[in-house]
Amino acid sequence: MKNLYCLCGQAVFFENTRCLNCQRALGYDPQRRAMVDLDNPRYRACANYRDAAICNWVVSADDAEALCRSCRLTRTTPNLSVPANKGRWAILEAAKRRLISGFLYFDLPIDADPAGQHPALAFDFLEDRGSNPLVAEEYIRTGYATGRITINVSEANPVQREYTRSLMNEDYRTPLGHMRHESGHYFYDRLIQQGPWRSSFEALFGDPCLDYEQALANYYADPPLLEASSGYISQYAQAHPLEDWAECWAHFLHINDALESARASQTIVFQETLTEIPHWVDQWVQLSVTLNELNHCMGHADAYPFVLTTGVITKLEFIRQVVDQLSPN
Ligand SMILES: [Zn+2]
Ligand SMILES: [Zn+2]
Ligand SMILES: [Zn+2]
Structure with missing residues (x-):
């Protein structure tokens, strides 16, 4: 920012x-x-x-x-007759505004395309019985389908989110992280699936047509440990090539937002161009180590609990190339 x-x-x-x-x-x-x-x-x-x-x-x-440009994308808001939902809706919309501001920065398309091939991006904030015993849905999975990002409203409840994060053995879980990840699926459909980047995508991430439901069932049955030198940014990125892409996409957005803030505040003195990948990744590694140390000084866990291996950096570089084609920045 x-x-x-x-x-x-x-x-x-x-x-x-x-x-x-x-x-x-x-x-x-x-x-x-x-x-x-x-x-x-x-x-x-x-x-x-x-x-x-x-x-x-x-x-x-x-x-x-x-x-506004962000609020109009919300198709389903939480039920406001539940008193706690007003605050949860506010948390979700705040995360979404930061998400959308990143899309506008990069000129990423979020309106329906004129040819009718891609729907506009839309959001459903849905409850299940885990957070509201009065609703019919037993379980709402945060996820993406044909232009719609679904977020389980319980992700805006800090107690429930921390419980789930701990249960799933995750190092990082935030509403903004969910939204940036799910938006990766939307932009895969829009920018990669049928375009000139498809073969490069497959060389880096693998076959996107692998049976998705089966791959996720296999992953949750026995999640593979994340090897230190692997080309995956997170454990979950190993679940399926499209999840690997969505995880890397989210990190691309995290890193660029944080780097812009660091540059604006002169926390790190940046050179004029950020288009050289080793340059911006090196800057981020330096900044994130400092950020983590500052967090430790305050008794908090790492702000950025991830390692950028060579394999991950290559994937981030690919995303940078895709986005650079759309963006004047
Ligand atoms: Zn608004
Ligand atoms: Zn996903
Ligand atoms: Zn003033």
């Missing part, structure tokens, strides 16, 4: 709704990637900002949509 400022010059942050210096009400304009004065007649607050206080983005005054 770049540095953001109020009109008065005060530094403000992506999630802010008010300047603590001049008390001005603020909104984030995703197109300009800037904080704007909410009283500026060129903008309207997103309806979820105005009516529900779960968003801080604005819409152009001439936009026919009441919801």
Whole structure:
């Protein structure tokens, strides 16, 4: 994320709704990637900002949509007659705004394509009986199918998420991590499946047509340990070539967001171009080691509990090439 400022010059942050210096009400304009004065007649607050206080983005005054670029992608919101769900919805939308801002940064396509081959990206935030005994669904699997990302609302409950993370023996589990992973499936369909990158994809990740359900059943029956020098970013990446891709895709987005923030704050002095992979990966390794050490100083676990092996870096480089073709950045 770049540095953001109020009109008065005060530094403000992506999630802010008010300047603590001049008390001005603020909104984030995703197109300009800037904080704007909410009283500026060129903008309207997103309806979820105005009516529900779960968003801080604005819409152009001439936009026919009441919801912002991020909120309008949500097809199913949690049932708000359950009191805890308002806060959980807010957590999910906050993660989604950061996700979408990354897509806008790279000019990644999320609207339906004019030829009708790809649907617009959409989100369903669904509950199962694990979090709400009143719903019919026994179990909702966080996942992706034909343009729709489904997130189990319990992922926005910190107690349940930590329980699941511990049970699954995972080092990292966040709503944003889920969304970045699932978006990888959408962009595989959109950018790789039938395009010129397909053969390079198969050489790096394997055959995407391998029986998916069987591969996942095999994985969960006996998850293979992650070897230290393997070409996989995580244990789960070993489940199927498409899961390997989605895991790497999520890391590409994590790393670029974090590097932009580090560059903006001058935590690390960057050279002008980030297109040389060894350069940006080296920068990230240096930064993430520092980040982890700072976390340890505060009694927290690693912020980035992953190792970028040569095999993983090659996969990240491939993703960078795919994205570079779309993006002027
Ligand atoms: Zn201000
Ligand atoms: Zn919104
Ligand atoms: Zn997946």
